[in-house]
Amino acid sequence: MLANPIVAASGTFGHGAEFSRLCPLNELGAVTVKSLAPFEWQGNAPLRTTEAPGGAMLNSVGLAGPGVEAWIRDDLPQLHAYGATVIVSLWGRTIDDYVQGAKLLDEVRAQVAAIELNLSCPNLDGGRHMFAVDSGATSAVIKAVKDSTDVPLFAKLTAVVTDIVQIAGVALDAGATGLTLINTLLGLMIDPATRKPVLGAGGGGLSGTPIKPVALRAVAEVARAFPGTPIIGTGGVNTGIDAAEMLMAGASAVGVGTATFAEPRASLRIRDELVRWCRRNRIATTAELTGSLQMP
Numbered sequence: 047m048l049a050n051p052i053v054a055a056s057g058t059f060g061h062g063a064e065f066s067r068l069c070p071l072n073e074l075g076a077v078t079v080k081s082l083a084p085f086e087w088q089g090n091a092p093l094r095t096t097e098a099p100g101g102a103m104l105n106s107v108g109l110a111g112p113g114v115e116a117w118i119r120d121d122l123p124q125l126h127a128y129g130a131t132v133i134v135s136l137w138g139r140t141i142d143d144y145v146q147g148a149k150l151l152d153e154v155r156a157q158v159a160a161i162e163l164n165l166s167c168p169n170l171d172g173g174r175h176m177f178a179v180d181s182g183a184t185s186a187v188i189k190a191v192k193d194s195t196d197v198p199l200f201a202k203l204t205a206v207v208t209d210i211v212q213i214a215g216v217a218l219d220a221g222a223t224g225l226t227l228i229n230t231l232l233g234l235m236i237d238p239a240t241r242k243p244v245l246g247a248g249g250g251g252l253s254g255t256p257i258k259p260v261a262l263r264a265v266a267e268v269a270r271a272f273p274g275t276p277i278i279g280t281g282g283v284n285t286g287i288d289a290a291e292m293l294m295a296g297a298s299a300v301g302v303g304t305a306t307f308a309e310p311r312a313s314l315r316i317r318d319e320l321v322r323w324c325r326r327n328r329i330a331t332t333a334e335l336t337g338s339l340q341m342p
């Protein structure tokens with residue numbers, strides 16, 4: 047899928063090039079921009095991020111962002127100048143929000159490698175359940191966006207479902223080019239002194255090393271059910287060996303999110319560790335690793 051399989055996960059480097067001085071974004075396989083809506087959105091009240099046990103992170107940023115048009119004007123030119131391969135993540139409250147977002151990207155289509163549909167946000171027309179927990183809503187969003195753009199579409203799914211293979215199948219049937227697995231899990235941290243949630247919004251999304259086994263299992267099950275599907279395996283990757291495992295599970299690219307918050311150049315270190323691991327194990331290309339997991 048990509049010559050360099052390491053991708054900055056959505057949320058990692060914000061919306062733009064502001065992090066380029068910390069990490070050369072052109073050296074990554076791709077940068078997935080933090081999810082954008084067709085409108086500006088303030089996001090949630092502070093506190094928005096906190097450490098969680100075991101090296102995890104809990105966040106409730108609430109999809110704060112400038113909106114697609116402002117992003118095209120203010121951020122994309124810099125990302126383009128840095129030579130970053132850009133995946134634009136879109137979110138919406140309704141199906142039409144996703145469609146509007148995709149249409150606004152038309153004018154810069156040549157600078158957008160793919161659109162990632164963040165389906166882990168509440169569907170206002172569907173009882174506020176996440177799009178990705180509902181087959182009908184997942185299918186409808188992907189079909190509607192597919193009708194409005196010819197940019198490759200990745201559906202980003204949540205593992206907080208009974209059967210991720212079933213939702214993945216629905217997403218692929220609806221026309222998704224590939225899948226990004228997984229988004230954050232659902233968590234809550236409590237301040238015992240105040241008996242209130244630690245985060246301003248209450249609950250939040252759990253990410254980082256502790257969620258790696260959940261992500262590996264989701265990728266492995268989906269890859270086994272739909273061999274050959276491009277999958278960006280994301281969740282808890284912090285070392286080159288983590289990345290190798292994600293590829294073995296069936297991913298063709300590997301997203302790195304939380305690791306970057308403690309170490310802005312984590313993605314580059316992970317890439318270098320992966321290359322060294324492949325050399326030591328006489329693996330010529332990372333494509334050889336994809337789907338090589340030997341299940342009992």
Ligand SMILES: Cc1cc2nc3c(=O)[nH]c(=O)nc-3n(C[C@H](O)[C@H](O)[C@H](O)COP(=O)(O)O)c2cc1C
Pocket residue numbers: 055056057058080081095103105107109135164202228229230252253254255257280281282283301302303304305
């Ligand atoms: C602070 C923060 C912000 C995030 N923002 C987004 C977002 O805007 N859209 C999205 O699809 N995922 C978002 N994510 C989820 C990540 O892209 C990723 O799927 C998840 O954190 C698991 O990967 P990780 O363990 O490497 O962080 C965010 C994660 C974090 C920690």
